Amino acid sequence: MVKQKHQLMPLFTFSCILFLLSTGNVLDAAGAEPSQALNRKFSLDGILRSEESEKYAVIFDAGSTGSRVHVFRFDPNMDLLRIGQDFEFYDKTNPGLSSYADDPQAAALSLKPLLQEGQAVVPEELRPQTPVKLGATAGLRMLKNGASDEILQAVRDLFKNESSLEYKAEWVSILEGSEEASDMWIAINYLSGRIGKPYPDTIATVDLGGGSVEMTYAISEENAANAPKFSNDGEAYVHEKYILGTKYHLYAYSYLYYGQLAARAEIFKVSRNSTNPCILDGYHGFYTYGGETYEASSPPSGSSFKKCRQVTLKALKLDAPCEHEKCTFNGTWGGGGGEGQENVYLASFFFDIAIEAGIISPNVPSASARPIDFKRAARLACVTKYEDVKTVFPNVYDEDLPYLCMDLVYEYSLLVYGFGLDPFKKVTLVRQINYQNSLIGAAWPLGSAIDAVSSLTNWRMYQY
Numbered sequence: 001m002v003k004q005k006h007q008l009m010p011l012f013t014f015s016c017i018l019f020l021l022s023t024g025n026v027l028d029a030a031g032a033e034p035s036q037a038l039n040r041k042f043s044l045d046g047i048l049r050s051e052e053s054e055k056y057a058v059i060f061d062a063g064s065t066g067s068r069v070h071v072f073r074f075d076p077n078m079d080l081l082r083i084g085q086d087f088e089f090y091d092k093t094n095p096g097l098s099s100y101a102d103d104p105q106a107a108a109l110s111l112k113p114l115l116q117e118g119q120a121v122v123p124e125e126l127r128p129q130t131p132v133k134l135g136a137t138a139g140l141r142m143l144k145n146g147a148s149d150e151i152l153q154a155v156r157d158l159f160k161n162e163s164s165l166e167y168k169a170e171w172v173s174i175l176e177g178s179e180e181a182s183d184m185w186i187a188i189n190y191l192s193g194r195i196g197k198p199y200p201d202t203i204a205t206v207d208l209g210g211g212s213v214e215m216t217y218a219i220s221e222e223n224a225a226n227a228p229k230f231s232n233d234g235e236a237y238v239h240e241k242y243i244l245g246t247k248y249h250l251y252a253y254s255y256l257y258y259g260q261l262a263a264r265a266e267i268f269k270v271s272r273n274s275t276n277p278c279i280l281d282g283y284h285g286f287y288t289y290g291g292e293t294y295e296a297s298s299p300p301s302g303s304s305f306k307k308c309r310q311v312t313l314k315a316l317k318l319d320a321p322c323e324h325e326k327c328t329f330n331g332t333w334g335g336g337g338g339e340g341q342e343n344v345y346l347a348s349f350f351f352d353i354a355i356e357a358g359i360i361s362p363n364v365p366s367a368s369a370r371p372i373d374f375k376r377a378a379r380l381a382c383v384t385k386y387e388d389v390k391t392v393f394p395n396v397y398d399e400d401l402p403y404l405c406m407d408l409v410y411e412y413s414l415l416v417y418g419f420g421l422d423p424f425k426k427v428t429l430v431r432q433i434n435y436q437n438s439l440i441g442a443a444w445p446l447g448s449a450i451d452a453v454s455s456l457t458n459w460r461m462y463q464y
């Protein structure tokens, strides 16, 4: 009886919400007016209160060097709650799944302790509604002969046999670059309090990894409707997402081989294994990436900003044929631009190199800068001799020393010539985001958790 009484209240709230929602398109981020936004906040709060209980999500990040488990805990308003000291439970194990190519069972079993720990964090009565997901990145993608399929299948069996968490076969998969990118977008926008806001108030993310660079931002309904369906490599450009009850069209694209370490190789390819004008004066060595070795030597005249920019722009393939309007580089559609691209956050190597080059100070979680700052630093780096670079740029890591001119010219060119940013545009370099007085690293597992919890609640019913 008591239980029934309990359920009446939410039902009542539910009909109020329905009434509110039927008065306008209040949940559509693309069309929200200020007054509608107010309505939305009110109605969303109503929905969320009616959910009452906490929610958890258990996310496995299966990387090439190790596997990690993240458990996130949300209150009924979908704010993060602490688990112990931190806003997540985290543990890892080495090596990664791909090291068990010949033994799928052993691969799955390597996750068992993490699964048990992760599950133990979730209160028993909530386990059947708590999603457990695994996203495999680079390492598993490269295994041959169906080995990765067998490993994923063994992991599915493990999840099914050994846990009482909510499990779906498709939640154990290899993550496409664009999925990783859109989950990263969700994480950054969530931590910055932007989820639920109209798309012009969201943050665009550019994540410069070692192997690939990803750009993600919310686009208008109209832009999404006119978008090309697939890129040259067959991935969807636009992903329709319902995030905590708000609908977004996310443009997300991962440029393979344009991450910082891969791009060095692309730039060496242009100089055809001879001297390269991006290498600091006085350095003669080799650079190895993806099993290939490239000569990394400065010309007798030393490095040069202008000549380095020339080879870098060739490596970017700005003039590759592109059948769409508003292309970026290497024949890729850029998402059409728009207001979702106004606040730009740059992450990973952008952040690290900015510290190494003295553009921002070390030990800050985030900082503001402009593309032109990368150009200024590049001009200085490109006239610095290899023997002096540690004195001029004391923060550079030893393994990056010969490449400082190259990396800075690349990052500047990528932003301005590749993505078309104004050199004077203010952007944010980000490593961590301040969330309720704690610094949290923005990474895809949090976005994946929010996406999973969003899709399990029935908020999408409220879309009109």
Ligand SMILES: *[C@@H]1O[C@H](CO)[C@@H](O)[C@H](O)[C@H]1NC(C)=O
Residues within 6 Å of the ligand: 108, 154, 157, 158, 161
């Ligand atoms: C899970 O159970 C299936 C059949 O129920 C079995 O074939 C498989 O070996 C089990 N896997 C693990 C990892 O325990």
Ligand SMILES: *[C@@H]1O[C@H](CO)[C@@H](O)[C@H](O)[C@H]1NC(C)=O
Residues within 6 Å of the ligand: 232, 233, 256, 257, 258, 266, 317, 330, 331
């Ligand atoms: C550029 O695009 C082509 C066609 O999609 C792709 O094969 C290639 O890997 C991309 N990257 C580079 C660096 O050429």
Ligand SMILES: *[C@@H]1O[C@H](CO)[C@@H](O)[C@H](O)[C@H]1NC(C)=O
Residues within 6 Å of the ligand: 273, 292, 293, 294, 295
């Ligand atoms: C470049 O030269 C080095 C040594 O001369 C050689 O080992 C390497 O295979 C060459 N790389 C390419 C891409 O041709």
